[in-house]
Amino acid sequence: MAGQDVRSRTVPAVIGPALAAVFLVAYVVWFYAQRTALGGLILSMLLLPDEASGRIVKEWMGGSWERFGVIDRVPVVLVAAGIVGVALALGRLAIHLLKLERWLTRAELLTLSLGVGLNLVSLITLAVGLAGGLRDRWIFVALGGAFIAAWAWRLHGPGAARQACQEGDRPLSATEASWLRLSRRLLWFSLPFVVILLFRSMVPPWYFDVRGYHLQVPKEWYLEGRIGFLPHNVYGNMPLGAEMFAVLGMSLCRDWWIGALVGKLLIGVFPLMTAALLLSAGWRLGDRAAGAMAALMYLSTPWIIRVTNAGLIDGVSAFYAFGAVYCVCFLNRSASAHKVPVSGEQPRVPGAVILLAGYLAGAAVACKYPALLFLVVPLFLGVTVLSLHRDVASGVTRRIPTSALAAGLLFVLAVFAGCGLWLAKNAVLTGNPTYPLLYNVFGGRDWTPEQDVQWSRAHRAPADGWTFGALRHSLRLTGGASEHHSPLLVPFALLAVSRLRARTWMVPLLLLMAFNFASWWLLTHRVDRFLLPVLPLLCLLAGFGVTAWSGVAWRRCCGALIAGFMVILLVQWSTRTVGDNRFLMSLKAFRLDLPNRADPNYFHTNPIHYVVGQLVVPGHKALLVGEAQAFDFEVPVIYNTCFNPCVFEQRMAGRTQDERLSILRQERISYVLISWQELARYREPGGYGYSDYVTPELIQREFVDTGILREVAGLPQGQDCQVFEVIGWETWSAPRGMTHMNRE
Secondary structure, eight states, rough: HHHHHHHHHHHHHHHHHHHHHHHEEEEEEEEHHHHHHHHHHHHHHHHHHHHHHHHHHHHHHTTOOOBBOOOGGGHHHHHHHHHHHHHHHHHHHHHOOOOGGGGGGGGHHHHHHHHHHHHHHHHHHHHHHTTOOOTTTHHHHHHHHHHHHHHHHHHHSTTTOOOOOOOOOOOOOOOHHHHHHHHHHHTTTTHHHHHHHHHHHSSSOSOOOOOIITTHHHHHHHHHSOOOOTTTOOOGOOOTTHHHHHHHHHHHHOOOOHHHHHHHHHHHHHHHHHHHHHHHHHHHOHHHHHHHHHHHHHOHHHHHHHHHHHSSHHHHHHHHHHHHHHHIIITTTTTHHHTTTTTOOSOOHHHHHHHHHHHHHHHHHOOOOOHIIIIIHHHHHHHHHHHHHHHHTTTTTTTTTHHHHHHHHHHHHHHHHHEEEEEHHHHHHHTTTTTTTTTHHOTTTTTHHHHHHHHHHSSSTTOOOHHHHHHHHHHIIIIITTTTTTTTTTHHHHHHHTTTGGGGHHHHHHHHHHHHHHHHHHSSSOGGGGGGGHHHHHHHHHHHHHHSSOHHHHHHHHHHHHHHHHHHHHHTSSSGSSSOOOOOOOOOHTOOOOOOSSTTTOOOOOOOHHHHHHSTTTEEEEEEESOOOOOOOOOOOOOOOTTTTOOOOOOOTOOOOHHHHHHHHHTTTTEEEEEHHHHHHHHTTOOOOOOOOOOOOIIIIIIIIITTTEESSSOOOOOOEEEEETTOOOGGGTTTTOOSSSOO
């Protein structure tokens, strides 16, 4: 009878892990069935390891060891490190003023202080830019020195800052200790991911959005010496909190190109901060091994290297979003669970924690408007509900409305502290704090109802996208078919949800993820990258899915599986499948790069841009039509995004030949580049839209045949572009003070 009892208790314990293992295998097979190209790459590595690895390593240098160079990254790293040091000092001062040290462990104190400080640095850069001080780097040097001195005085002077609370490890069972040892071994895999992440962060920008506005707008602001309204680039009039690091780098380096790499490197630091918070979340929730697994999965997810390598700011938004959720959901919970000292008070969410959560949520809004809906609204509800629950549990009924309103008000005020300067800047410069959004409510400078319709049409869900088939496609995309997904996240997260009854803290996270997915599907144009702010939550669930069962066989199986996939993901991270992998090529080679556009793996400078840069002499400009990727040009250019009025049409439509020549001469426009490829892409059905004014027939009839423009022959092949020379520009007298934009 005793033997039967043992078997009856053992069989259910075996069935769960066995079914989970079958599910994992089935998911992995489905996952890689969507990725035949990646499977071919992995197969070539297995069958021809020497040849494949040699080819990949040569790609890191741009195809030749003669282009190798890493020492030239030292100035970029030093400037970025200086900004991090100032940000850390600022953030520690802020945490000290909030008296939050006793609530935070050392790891949390470091990570959250850096996050707070970096947003403060961003806001200070914005303020200096609005005042017109971007070309005076000594302003930033003096402010940075003052902040570090203030923190040093706070650290050692009267009223010195308190130390962080001790983590207070509780005794671990044998199973927990085994999981912790395994997770620490696996965490060593994170080192090569970190190295590649930082090096690929310093690869010059190649992605359209980054060259069109993420780094182009900072470049324009720096060259102008101030932050102002950009009538030709609507994106430059939105919150650009993460892009301020590039503005600051440009000012400190006095070089817009090198400064842009400083900004990219700082963006690459944020995933490391998110991973550190995931590690801390494991301790807060009583399972350090799960936190380590979550951090490793986050750092190894291909989406992270993709956006960081490109220079996109989704990793910054993800950190601020997760930091805000962390404060609301975890800091108050662990006071009783882990005996964090709270001076004898009952466990509760102090106002300072609410302020910190709101500020981090505001920092997310300072990066992207959608955080207002995706993050601020649900966290506002969460803060008020937690306040109500606390008072009900304490038996305080008469103060329930007052307490909830006070908590909500604190949160909203902190949100505005994190992003309010951006909203105020837009309100003053455009008349619309959310420019160009909510045009029907606020209006907006240089924005028309037609442009508002064009913008809304481009950013809403597809017209035929409200079917069950469209929903199934989106679920499949986010469930693993997305190009840069990780094979580990979804299956392990689902396994964690299967143990929901024992881990009720998952419920608010699942609700937040469901709200984000619903908002993304209903209200946006469903770009999968825009869901990255919830990626840390998915990784956290996946980490706890790994430790969902305690058996030795399950632990060994998970350890082998994760180790194997870390090797596969590391190979993927080092290749072109996630972007430009020339991370060991010298910066000089990058800046002079002229690749063959026939190469399907082309990433960097458009050869036509290089040609125009050689043709335009100091004191003159180029006018771009259709082309909005203006970052590469080292000569002054005039351009517009597809949502702004066509700059060529504004100057030329309805004018005589003499008037057109007079305008070109007055604005020193000596060359005109027309990208027919981009114009066709914008104008095709379902495209973003563009003015119909510029056509090949119009250019030939009204500009070439009349002797205003002359086409430049001998351009690089493979481009659907034309470059035209303004006839007679050589006779224009050169104005004083106009030069190329190389360094200054």
